[in-house]
Amino acid sequence: MQTIDVAEALKALPKWRDPAGDRPAIQRDLKFADFNAAFGFMTRVALLADKVDHHPEWSNVYNRVEVLLTTHDAGGVTQRDLDMARFIDEAAAAMGGE
């Protein structure tokens, strides 16, 4: 799949940033009211991720979730990451995350 320049991808995703690691990727850092809301968000995302076989790299500490998206096979950010980022933004909003 064709890769998309990270800076270009971020123009359409105001809540996301460039993690500036060793691979091209996009990242969003989220905070929820509590663990229950954070894990509810992760559950929503996990169900879609497995369905579409595109999985976030993420970590959770209590009410915080860090999500990184990249497409391993392509070695960069692709449309699949942008689609997942949009879903994540919707799921985060639904669970009161910001």
Ligand SMILES: C[C@H](O)[C@H](O)[C@H]1CNC2=NC(N)=NC(=O)C2=N1
């Ligand atoms: C074999 C399987 O299709 C691949 O490993 C999938 C699984 N989930 C994935 N998730 C993400 N984020 N990037 C991938 O390239 C990817 N590849």
